[in-house]
Amino acid sequence: xxxxxxxxxxxxxxxxxxxxxxxxxxxxxxxxxxxxxxxxxxxxxxxxxxxxxxxxxxxxxxxxxxxxxxxxxxxxxxxxxxxxxxxxxxxxxxxxxxxxxxxxxxxxxxxxxxxxxxxxxxxxxxxxxxxxxxxxxxxxxxxxxxxxxxxxxxxxxxxxxxxxxxxxxxxxxxxxxxxxxxxx
Numbered sequence: 001x002x003x004x005x006x007x008x009x010x011x012x013x014x015x016x017x018x019x020x021x022x023x024x025x026x027x028x029x030x031x032x033x034x035x036x037x038x039x040x041x042x043x044x045x046x047x048x049x050x051x052x053x054x055x056x057x058x059x060x061x062x063x064x065x066x067x068x069x070x071x072x073x074x075x076x077x078x079x080x081x082x083x084x085x086x087x088x089x090x091x092x093x094x095x096x097x098x099x100x101x102x103x104x105x106x107x108x109x110x111x112x113x114x115x116x117x118x119x120x121x122x123x124x125x126x127x128x129x130x131x132x133x134x135x136x137x138x139x140x141x142x143x144x145x146x147x148x149x150x151x152x153x154x155x156x157x158x159x160x161x162x163x164x165x166x167x168x169x170x171x172x173x174x175x176x177x178x179x180x181x182x183x184x
Contacts (some may be wrong), residue, residue, distance in 0.1 A: 003038075004036050004072045004073060004170060005041065005070060005071045005072050005073070006027060006030075006031055006036060006038070006040040006041065006071060006072065006073040006074075006075070007040060007041040007042075007043060007067055007068055007070075007071035007073070007074050007075075008023050008024055008027045008040045008041070008042045008043065008074075008075045008077065009043045009045065009068065009074060009075070009076045009077065009089070009092070010023050010042065010043065010044045010045060010046070010077050010078075011045050011076070011077065011078035011079075011085055011086045011088050011089025011090075011092070012044075012045075012046060012077075012078065012079050012086065012088070013045075013046050013086060013088045014046055015044065015046045015047065017046070017079070018111070018145075018148045018149075019077055019078065019079045019111050020042070020044055020077075021148070022077070022109070022111060022143055022148055022151055022155075023042075023075055023077035023109060024040065024042060025151060025152075025155055026075060026077070026107075026109055026141060026143075026151075026155050026158070026159070027040040027075045028040070029155040029156055029158070029159035030073075030075065030107065030158075030159045030162055030163060030166060032159065033156075033159040033160050033162075033163035034159075034162075034163040034166045034167050034170075035163075035167065036073075040075070041067055041071065043064045043067060043068065045064075045088050045089065045092050046088070047060070048060060048061050048064070048092075052088070052091045052092055052095075053091060057095065061092075061095075064092075065095055065096070068096075068101075069100070071104060072103075072104065072105065072170065073104070073105045073106075073107070073166060073170070074101070074104055074105065074106045074107065074129075074134065075106075075107045075109060076089070076093075076106055076107070076108050076109065076125065076129060077108075077109040077110070077111070078109075078110055078111070078125070079110070079111045079113075079145075080110050080111060080112045080113060080117040080120050083116075083117055083120055083124075084120050084124040084125075085110060085120070085124060085125050085128075090128075093128060093132065096132050098131055098132065098133070099132065099133040100132055100133060101129065101132040101133045101134040102133035102134075103133075103135075104133070104134045104135065105134065105135050105136075105137060105166055105169045105170065106129040106132075106134035106135070106136050107136070107138060107140065107141075107162060107166070108121050108122075108125040108126050108129060108136065108140035108141070109121065109140060109141045109143060110125060110140070110141070110142055110143070111143050111144075111145055111148065112142045112143065112144055112145065113144075113145045115144075117142070118142035119142075120142070121140035121141065121142045122139070122140055125140060126140055135169050137162075137165035137166065137168065137169045138161065138162035138165040138166065139158075139161065139162070141154075141155075141158045143155075
C-alpha cells in the first residue's frame with residue numbers, strides 16, 4: 001500500500017488553542033479508524049499573522065500552501081466566529097484557486113459555542129472546500145465548545161462514521177489509482 005499524507009489546518013487566531021488540540025485529536029481518531037499510520041502534518045495559521053495578507057506570501061506561508069497541496073487528506077478546523085469559520089482560515093484558503101484542491105479529501109470541523117451554529121460546518125465550511133475542488137465525502141463535525149475538554153467519545157463516533165468514506169475515497173481517488181496506507 002502507498003502512503004497517505006494527512007494535514008490538519010487550524011484556523012484559530014490564538015496559538016495553542018483548544019481548537020488546535022481538538023483538530024489534532026480528531027485527525028488522529030480518523031487516521032486510526034481508517035487504518036492510516038503516522039502523525040498528521042499540523043498547519044496552525046495563528047503562526048502566520050499579517051504574512052497571510054502579503055501580496056507575495058512569506059516563505060512560511062508558501063511552505064504551508066505547498067504542504068496542503070501535497071496532502072491527500074485535509075482536516076480543516078476553525079472555531080465558529082459570527083456563525084461561520086474565521087477570517088484567518090478564509091484568508092489562507094483564498095490563496096488557492098477554485099479547483100486547486102481537486103483530488104484531496106477534506107474533513108471540515110467547526111468548534112461551536114451554541115447549538116444553532118451546528119449547521120455552519122455544512123452550510124459554510126463544506127461549500128468552501130467543495131469550491132476549492134476537495135472531495136468532502138463525510139459529514140463535517142460540529143464539536144460543541146462544552147465538549148472540548150472531553151471530546152473522546154464524540155471524536156471516536158465521528159471518526160468511525162467518516163473512516164469508511166475516507167478509505168473509499170482514497171481507494172478510488174480521482175484517477176482510481178490511490179491506495180490507503182500510512183500517513184507521510
